[in-house]
Each structure stands twice: as structure tokens, then as C-alpha cells.
Amino acid sequence: MTAQPADAVWDAIYGISRFAALATMAELGFADHLKDGPLSSDQLAERCAAHPQSVRRVLRELASMGFVRSVPEGYEVTEAGLTLTDDSPRSVRSAIRLVREEAYWYAMAKLPETVKSGASAFTERYGPGYHYLAAHPETATVFDDYMARRAVPFAGGLEAACDFTGVRQVVDLGGGRGQILSAVLGAHPQVSGVLFDLDRVIPSGREAMAAAGLADRCEFVVGDFFEGVTAGADVYILANVIHNWSDEDSIRILSNIRSAMAADGRILIVEIVLPDDDSPHVGKDADMRMLALLNGGTERTRTEYQTLLEKSGLTLSEIVELPGWASAIVATPI
CATH class of the missing domain: 3.40.50.150 (Vaccinia Virus protein VP39)
Known part of the structure; x- marks a missing residue:
């Protein structure tokens, strides 16, 4: 598709949606739950005490961003996604959590x-x-x-x-x-x-x-x-x-x-x-x-x-x- 003058504007707008998906991953601890192996979206929702269909939709967005990937068992966390675990020396989870603060x-x-x-x-x-x-x-x-x-x-x-x-x-x-x-x-x-x-x-x-x-x-x-x-x-x-x-x-x-x-x-x-x-x-x-x-x-x-x-x-x-x-x-x- 030919680039349009407003493409950069739309990318900035939709960037907020991508950040919201990342904030959900960080706040609910998706990466910590997935680091030991793949889970289905229903299994992940149960571990996070979250709504299964909503978790499935967020995982779909996160997969498109490269933080998780689809596998036969459900979803597994990628190397990029592991930076949102608490125990990783490269963790940036607190950066996401700070930015999602209401203030x-x-x-x-x-x-x-x-x-x-x-x-x-x-x-x-x-x-x-x-x-x-x-x-x-x-x-x-x-x-x-x-x-x-x-x-x-x-x-x-x-x-x-x-x-x-x-x-x-x-x-x-x-x-x-x-x-x-x-x-x-x-x-x-x-x-x-x-x-x-x-x-x-x-x-x-x-x-x-x-x-x-x-x-x-x-x-x-x-x-x-x-x-x-x-x-x-x-x-x-x-x-x-x-x-x-x-x-x-x-x-x-x-x-x-x-x-x-x-x-x-x-x-x-x-x-x-x-x-x-x-x-x-x-x-x-x-x-x-x-x-x-x-x-x-x-x-x-x-x-x-x-x-x-x-x-x-x-x-x-x-x-x-x-x-x-x-x-x-x-x-x-x-």
C-alpha cells in the first residue's frame, strides 16, 4: 500500500492501543505465568484471575507485536516478552507499570x-x-x-x-x-x-x-x-x-x-x-x-x-x- 501523509498520525494513535496491551501483560504478569511453558488463553486467564475472552484478545495483539507467539498448546512468551518478567536482569516491567499510572x-x-x-x-x-x-x-x-x-x-x-x-x-x-x-x-x-x-x-x-x-x-x-x-x-x-x-x-x-x-x-x-x-x-x-x-x-x-x-x-x-x-x-x- 502506498504511504499516505497521515500514516504517521495513525501509527501514533494506534501506538496507544499497543501500549495498553503491553501494560496489561505487565500488570497481570503474563510473562511470569508463561516463562515455564506455553498455556492456552483460558489457562492463562485462570492464573491471572482475568476474563478469558478479554485475555485472548490481548494475546492476539501481543502476538502481532512479537511479545508472545502462537503454538499448538496456546501461547508461549518470546525473548522480547521475557523482559516483562520480574526476575529477568533485563526486566523493564516496572517501566511499563509506571507509565500506566493514572496520574x-x-x-x-x-x-x-x-x-x-x-x-x-x-x-x-x-x-x-x-x-x-x-x-x-x-x-x-x-x-x-x-x-x-x-x-x-x-x-x-x-x-x-x-x-x-x-x-x-x-x-x-x-x-x-x-x-x-x-x-x-x-x-x-x-x-x-x-x-x-x-x-x-x-x-x-x-x-x-x-x-x-x-x-x-x-x-x-x-x-x-x-x-x-x-x-x-x-x-x-x-x-x-x-x-x-x-x-x-x-x-x-x-x-x-x-x-x-x-x-x-x-x-x-x-x-x-x-x-x-x-x-x-x-x-x-x-x-x-x-x-x-x-x-x-x-x-x-x-x-x-x-x-x-x-x-x-x-x-x-x-x-x-x-x-x-x-x-x-x-x-x-x-
């Missing part, structure tokens, strides 16, 4: 209103994102798992791409469960770490670092990087932090680190760096989420990061590409 859908649906007013409709209705998570612990658990899973592709990449020779202490600001810090400490026995985050996050970070056998080399600090950070470290890591904040707030965070860091210290800012042209880029999709969910949060280009750093008393030394769309923006004192 998230509200924010995306209200993007036109956000663009008109310049203020996030989500924030207007629910308050700041981290306040929302504090008030909704079940969502916070999904969010924390999503952030941990999201860090996996670039945690090892950061350790491999950046030189930690001679580094004595690394502070991971907003480090969550410490995936990145664990990779650094695991590869460099001479390094001690500080995991710096909110009080609701630190317990899970402490547990994860203990499971990795690294708790004895890590200090756990509850803090607010708007007020100040651990002083005197050689390296400060900010992963998926700066894009959450306006330029003014970002400069405040970076200036606090600049005041606290060693004279020859570095900041490693792990973020998506947008291209300056109109080429497609996953960061532009992410930027729509930033716009919808946060007042002031934004993905940025190299030039925009360079400006932020200069206003914070820092200089952009280099940008190192990492796996998983992210880059390490290396900043040093001016």
Missing part, C-alpha cells in the same frame, strides 16, 4: 494545557513529583525499581568509560539503590563511596549495597542537594538528576557541588544529550514527559549543558557516550 496518563493527556500555560498540569493537580511519590508509596516502589533498571545499561559503561585512577571517594547524589556506585566500587577497590539521597530511598540503597558486599565501603547520607552535599570528594555523580530541574535549580545544585568538591575533582553528569538538529532522538520523546510531569524539567543539548556549567563555576571537559542513550558529561572547576 502519568493525566499528565500526558493534559500536555496541550501545559504548553498553553507553561505550568505542568500534573504539578497543578498533584503537586511536585517527589511529593507525589512520598504520598503514594506503591507508586514510589515501582518508580524506584524503574530507576534501578534504567541505570543498568549505563552503570558499567560509566565505570569503563571514565578514569577512576587515583580516585579515593565518589559521591553518588540522588543515587537510588546505588547501581552506578556499585559498579564503580566493584571495579576499584581503593575507592570509598557515599550514597546521598532522600530518607525514603536510603534504606533500599543500603540493602542493595549490602547484597553486593559493598556496604562496608559506602556511607549512606540522607540529604538535600539544594542545601549542600558531602564535601571533599574526588568525583560526584549526578545520574538522571539535572534533567528534573529548571536552569535556576540546576545551577543551584551544581554550584553547591562546586563549593564542596576537591580542587581537582570532577562531576559526572549522566543524562541524555539532545542533538542540535531536527533528527529523531529518544531524548525528544523523553523531553515531552519532562514537560508534562515537571515544572522546569527538561532534556538539554550540549550547548545548554555548557551554559549551565559555566554559570555554576564549572567547565565542560568532555562528553562520553554510554550505553542506553545516556552520556557522561564531565565537568571540572573553572
Whole structure:
């Protein structure tokens, strides 16, 4: 069939239907039920306590997307579908579950209103994102798992791409469960770490670092990087932090680190760096989420990061590409 001008519009519209099928698979645990072998749609519905005919229709859509496939016994999960199991090291189930949250859908649906007013409709209705998570612990658990899973592709990449020779202490600001810090400490026995985050996050970070056998080399600090950070470290890591904040707030965070860091210290800012042209880029999709969910949060280009750093008393030394769309923006004192 000849391509039509509106084809891209229809693909975006029907993409919502495909996402809804994936959200059903993730929320009802289809992949976990299918990972040990094929099931008929009726058997799967029984295990999920779901309506059999509705399950059959969703499976038909998922099969067309490549997450399950038809076999004589019913349906089996594919390699792509296994990424929606809880126990897979490549699991992205929490990402799907987070996006299907009612408040998230509200924010995306209200993007036109956000663009008109310049203020996030989500924030207007629910308050700041981290306040929302504090008030909704079940969502916070999904969010924390999503952030941990999201860090996996670039945690090892950061350790491999950046030189930690001679580094004595690394502070991971907003480090969550410490995936990145664990990779650094695991590869460099001479390094001690500080995991710096909110009080609701630190317990899970402490547990994860203990499971990795690294708790004895890590200090756990509850803090607010708007007020100040651990002083005197050689390296400060900010992963998926700066894009959450306006330029003014970002400069405040970076200036606090600049005041606290060693004279020859570095900041490693792990973020998506947008291209300056109109080429497609996953960061532009992410930027729509930033716009919808946060007042002031934004993905940025190299030039925009360079400006932020200069206003914070820092200089952009280099940008190192990492796996998983992210880059390490290396900043040093001016």
C-alpha cells in the first residue's frame, strides 16, 4: 500500500492501543505465568484471575507485536516478552507499570494545557513529583525499581568509560539503590563511596549495597542537594538528576557541588544529550514527559549543558557516550 501523509498520525494513535496491551501483560504478569511453558488463553486467564475472552484478545495483539507467539498448546512468551518478567536482569516491567499510572496518563493527556500555560498540569493537580511519590508509596516502589533498571545499561559503561585512577571517594547524589556506585566500587577497590539521597530511598540503597558486599565501603547520607552535599570528594555523580530541574535549580545544585568538591575533582553528569538538529532522538520523546510531569524539567543539548556549567563555576571537559542513550558529561572547576 502506498504511504499516505497521515500514516504517521495513525501509527501514533494506534501506538496507544499497543501500549495498553503491553501494560496489561505487565500488570497481570503474563510473562511470569508463561516463562515455564506455553498455556492456552483460558489457562492463562485462570492464573491471572482475568476474563478469558478479554485475555485472548490481548494475546492476539501481543502476538502481532512479537511479545508472545502462537503454538499448538496456546501461547508461549518470546525473548522480547521475557523482559516483562520480574526476575529477568533485563526486566523493564516496572517501566511499563509506571507509565500506566493514572496520574502519568493525566499528565500526558493534559500536555496541550501545559504548553498553553507553561505550568505542568500534573504539578497543578498533584503537586511536585517527589511529593507525589512520598504520598503514594506503591507508586514510589515501582518508580524506584524503574530507576534501578534504567541505570543498568549505563552503570558499567560509566565505570569503563571514565578514569577512576587515583580516585579515593565518589559521591553518588540522588543515587537510588546505588547501581552506578556499585559498579564503580566493584571495579576499584581503593575507592570509598557515599550514597546521598532522600530518607525514603536510603534504606533500599543500603540493602542493595549490602547484597553486593559493598556496604562496608559506602556511607549512606540522607540529604538535600539544594542545601549542600558531602564535601571533599574526588568525583560526584549526578545520574538522571539535572534533567528534573529548571536552569535556576540546576545551577543551584551544581554550584553547591562546586563549593564542596576537591580542587581537582570532577562531576559526572549522566543524562541524555539532545542533538542540535531536527533528527529523531529518544531524548525528544523523553523531553515531552519532562514537560508534562515537571515544572522546569527538561532534556538539554550540549550547548545548554555548557551554559549551565559555566554559570555554576564549572567547565565542560568532555562528553562520553554510554550505553542506553545516556552520556557522561564531565565537568571540572573553572
